Amino acid sequence: MVKFVEKELLTIQQEIREMWTLVHQQLSDAYASVLSADMGLATKVVSREKRVNAFELKIDSDIEDFIALYNPVAVDLRFALAMLKINNNLERIGDYAKSIARFVIRMELQPLDPELVERLQLPKMYETVLAMLDTTHEALNNRDIAQAKSVFETDETLDTLNQQAIDTLADYATHHPDAIRLCLELTSMFRKLERAGDHINNLAEETVFYIDAEVLKHRRAQRPEPEAE
Amino acid sequence: MSLPIDSSYRRRKLWLQQAVFALFRVLSYAVVAVLFLILGFILFHGAGVIDWTFLTEAPTDGMTSGGIWPAIVGTFWLMVGSALFAFPVGLISGIYMSEYAPDGRLVAFIRTMTNNLAGIPSIVFGLFGMAFFVNYLSFGDSILAGSLTLGLLALPVVIRTTEDAFRDIAPSYREGSLALGATKAQTIWRVLLPMAMPRVITGLILSLGRVSGETAPILFTCAAYFLPKLPESMFDQCMALPYHLYVVATSGTDIEAQMPIAYGTAFVLIVIVLAMNLLANAVRKHFEKKLKSK
Amino acid sequence: MNKIEAKNVDFYYGSFHALKHISLDIPQNEVVAFIGPSGCGKSTFLRLFNRMNDLIPGTRLTGQISIDGTDIYGRSVDVDLLRRDVGMVFQRPNPFPKSIFENVAYGLRVNGVKDRAFIAQRVEEALKGAALWDEVKDKLKESAYALSGGQQQRLCIARAMAVEPSVLLMDEPASALDPISTAKIEELICDLSGRTTVVIVTHSMQQAARVSNKTAFFYLGEMVEYGETKKIFTNPDQEATQNYITGRFG
Numbered sequence: 003m004v005k006f007v008e009k010e011l012l013t014i015q016q017e018i019r020e021m022w023t024l025v026h027q028q029l030s031d032a033y034a035s036v037l038s039a040d041m042g043l044a045t046k047v048v049s050r051e052k053r054v055n056a057f058e059l060k061i062d063s064d065i066e067d068f069i070a071l072y073n074p075v076a077v078d079l080r081f082a083l084a085m086l087k088i089n090n091n092l093e094r095i096g097d098y099a100k101s102i103a104r105f106v107i108r109m110e111l112q113p114l115d116p117e118l119v120e121r122l123q124l125p126k127m128y129e130t131v132l133a134m135l136d137t138t139h140e141a142l143n144n145r146d147i148a149q150a151k152s153v154f155e156t157d158e159t160l161d162t163l164n165q166q167a168i169d170t171l172a173d174y175a176t177h178h179p180d181a182i183r184l185c186l187e188l189t190s191m192f193r194k195l196e197r198a199g200d201h202i203n204n205l206a207e208e209t210v211f212y213i214d215a216e217v218l219k220h221r222r223a224q225r226p227e228p229e230a231e
Numbered sequence: 232m233s234l235p236i237d238s239s240y241r242r243r244k245l246w247l248q249q250a251v252f253a254l255f256r257v258l259s260y261a262v263v264a265v266l267f268l269i270l271g272f273i274l275f276h277g278a279g280v281i282d283w284t285f286l287t288e289a290p291t292d293g294m295t296s297g298g299i300w301p302a303i304v305g306t307f308w309l310m311v312g313s314a315l316f317a318f319p320v321g322l323i324s325g326i327y328m329s330e331y332a333p334d335g336r337l338v339a340f341i342r343t344m345t346n347n348l349a350g351i352p353s354i355v356f357g358l359f360g361m362a363f364f365v366n367y368l369s370f371g372d373s374i375l376a377g378s379l380t381l382g383l384l385a386l387p388v389v390i391r392t393t394e395d396a397f398r399d400i401a402p403s404y405r406e407g408s409l410a411l412g413a414t415k416a417q418t419i420w421r422v423l424l425p426m427a428m429p430r431v432i433t434g435l436i437l438s439l440g441r442v443s444g445e446t447a448p449i450l451f452t453c454a455a456y457f458l459p460k461l462p463e464s465m466f467d468q469c470m471a472l473p474y475h476l477y478v479v480a481t482s483g484t485d486i487e488a489q490m491p492i493a494y495g496t497a498f499v500l501i502v503i504v505l506a507m508n509l510l511a512n513a514v515r516k517h518f519e520k521k522l523k524s525k
Numbered sequence: 526m527n528k529i530e531a532k533n534v535d536f537y538y539g540s541f542h543a544l545k546h547i548s549l550d551i552p553q554n555e556v557v558a559f560i561g562p563s564g565c566g567k568s569t570f571l572r573l574f575n576r577m578n579d580l581i582p583g584t585r586l587t588g589q590i591s592i593d594g595t596d597i598y599g600r601s602v603d604v605d606l607l608r609r610d611v612g613m614v615f616q617r618p619n620p621f622p623k624s625i626f627e628n629v630a631y632g633l634r635v636n637g638v639k640d641r642a643f644i645a646q647r648v649e650e651a652l653k654g655a656a657l658w659d660e661v662k663d664k665l666k667e668s669a670y671a672l673s674g675g676q677q678q679r680l681c682i683a684r685a686m687a688v689e690p691s692v693l694l695m696d697e698p699a700s701a702l703d704p705i706s707t708a709k710i711e712e713l714i715c716d717l718s719g720r721t722t723v724v725i726v727t728h729s730m731q732q733a734a735r736v737s738n739k740t741a742f743f744y745l746g747e748m749v750e751y752g753e754t755k756k757i758f759t760n761p762d763q764e765a766t767q768n769y770i771t772g773r774f775g
Binding site: 005006007063066067070071072073 | 711712715731734735736754755758759
């Protein structure tokens with residue numbers, strides 16, 4: 003491959019990396035703002051979302067230019083298409099982080115009942131999502147298909163955690179009628195995390211597609227249908 | 232749907248093709264056959280007299296015996312002389328016509344005139360040579376006058392081949408040189424001339440081969456009936472092979488004895504002309520190889 | 526800063542109006558591509574920049590073309606000096622029937638450089654700049670015709686660059702080459718950008734897209750659109766441009 007195309011590819015790769023880090027930051031800050039009921043941090047997440055959106059547009063247009071100007075084929079084409087979708091999926095994950103931060107602000111959230119946090123397995127939920135995001139990023143950087151595919155299994159953990167959280171919250175709400183609204187918001191947050199997991203799944207699928215041209219979408223029969231939003 | 236083909240038509244057209252090709256083949260072989268007939272005839276009658284003495288000694292006994300050495304030397308000098316004249320003049324004219332002369336009527340006129348020049352009977356050149364070089368310029372009957380006359384005869388071909396050789400060079404070479412800031416003269420001298428040279432040289436040698444066999448132009452300007460000694464300067468007369476052939480074959484004292492000498496002379500002349508043609512070929516190939524590989 | 530400025534250029538071959546009222550500025554040290562169907566005038570326009578069209582009898586130019594602010598068709602302009610500063614690479618590789626070394630040295634020699642050490646050094650630099658040095662350094666004395674087509678074209682680029690022109694005109698420089706050689710030439714063009722102003726005429730839209738900063742689209746002697754290459758290839762203003770680059774006509 004000629005040098006100057008290589009240069010463009012590296013630029014896009016670098017941008018995707020930055021986007022990835024940014025979104026990861028958003029999600030983990032959102033998590034921190036929920037745990038510590040930190041209004042300031044939540045506000046920061048919301049305002050940083052604008053940067054995520056702008057960055058998404060920039061990467062989109064860079065990839066568009068790359069495709070228009072260099073007519074990539076084979077691995078370069080897969081790279082461009084995969085990065086385009088990865089970019090969009092990252093932005094969606096960023097959206098969820100923002101929504102969660104919004105919820106913190108809207109509720110003027112007080113520190114949560116530690117017992118509830120414990121029963122919800124809230125940290126595990128967040129940490130799983132963040133770990134999936136890291137694993138996929140690593141898989142992409144190392145072009146490691148097996149690592150990318152490992153994400154698919156972890157995704158099921160999220161589904162289970164989400165199901166359990168709904169039960170837990172329903173139960174909690176029955177006993178704490180004053181917290182019904184909070185519980186509803188928390189179910190919504192869990193669903194967002196679960197959806198974020200689905201998007202990370204997409205990231206992993208695109209990674210596999212880029213590395214190996216293997217189309218995984220809608221093929222894995224064991225994959226549970228994502229819940230309608 | 233198949234085409235309504237008349238099956239006999241195909242047979243007929245193939246047969247016709249075969250017949251026409253056969254005719255072509257016979258005709259071309261006939262031409263070659265005639266050439267070999269002439270060569271064989273000359274060889275048959277002339278080869279017998281060719282020996283070392285014949286090639287290296289002057290005619291003796293009223294040209295009924297002895298050799299043709301002075302005629303060989305004379306022809307050689309005439310060719311050298313006409314080359315020295317025709318080459319630079321032809322080259323310069325050809326370059327002018329191809330590179331400098333503005334396209335249009337003038338060049339077209341010059342080109343037509345050059346072609347006409349090539350069509351003028353050689354005896355007319357002889358006459359002109361006598362009037363202009365021998366008498367007007369007072370060169371007398373001499374190698375100089377003969378060479379110039381023969382050179383004039385060779386000139387149209389040299390001009391034509393030079394012009395064609397330059398014209399056939401792709402414009403991108405000219406442009407490539409000019410685009411580097413070279414002048415037109417630099418371009419011609421450094422790029423075009425080396426590329427055109429093989430064809431120019433080939434044209435020159437071929438035309439020299441042609442004029443070396445001419446009798447008429449040197450008849451009044453140079454050729455001597457008989458000279459026992461070799462020419463010493465370009466103002467001397469000389470003997471020449473074609474004229475010698477003419478003389479021994481037509482105006483001798485003893486035709487019987489002279490005929491073998493005539494055939495021998497013809498043989499040497501043909502060998503020289505053939506050698507010139509082969510040389511032209513070799514030179515062209517050499518230059519082409521040099522252009523390609525060195 | 527603009528290197529080349531063309532104002533209201535009209536050009537005629539005899540009575541044929543080949544270029545119609547073209548104005549365009551070419552920024553310094555950028556790569557500008559001219560695209561358009563055959564006969565659209567893009568090559569003709571390119572050849573105005575080093576006055577190559579002067580060689581064609583019966584042509585006429587109106588309007589003004591200036592390089593570095595000087596009208597190159599002005600009366601006091603020395604054409605050979607202009608051409609030294611505005612190099613050109615042609616469609617077909619046209620090395621001279623000389624050795625590899627002498628080909629590159631040619632431009633120096635015809636411009637009066639006599640210093641042999643300087644020439645040797647500059648030839649080496651130019652060949653290195655054209656990414657050809659490693660392939661030919663052991664056979665500099667051999668004929669340029671012994672090289673492959675792609676190598677010959679890089680030799681022609683080295684030859685043009687040896688006299689240090691500030692503008693390099695390229696008239697379909699890769700159209701006679703195979704894809705690998707084409708890629709090498711394109712890489713060279715990218716290397717040149719930022720140091721030399723490059724104007725390239727190409728039939729390959731992909732090539733224009735890959736190598737240029739700005740692109741001008743010509744059609745029937747008119748310049749239909751001129752702008753950033755990215756813009757032209759993603760969202761051109763003119764429908765004609767869009768139709769051409771998408772292959773819908775031409």
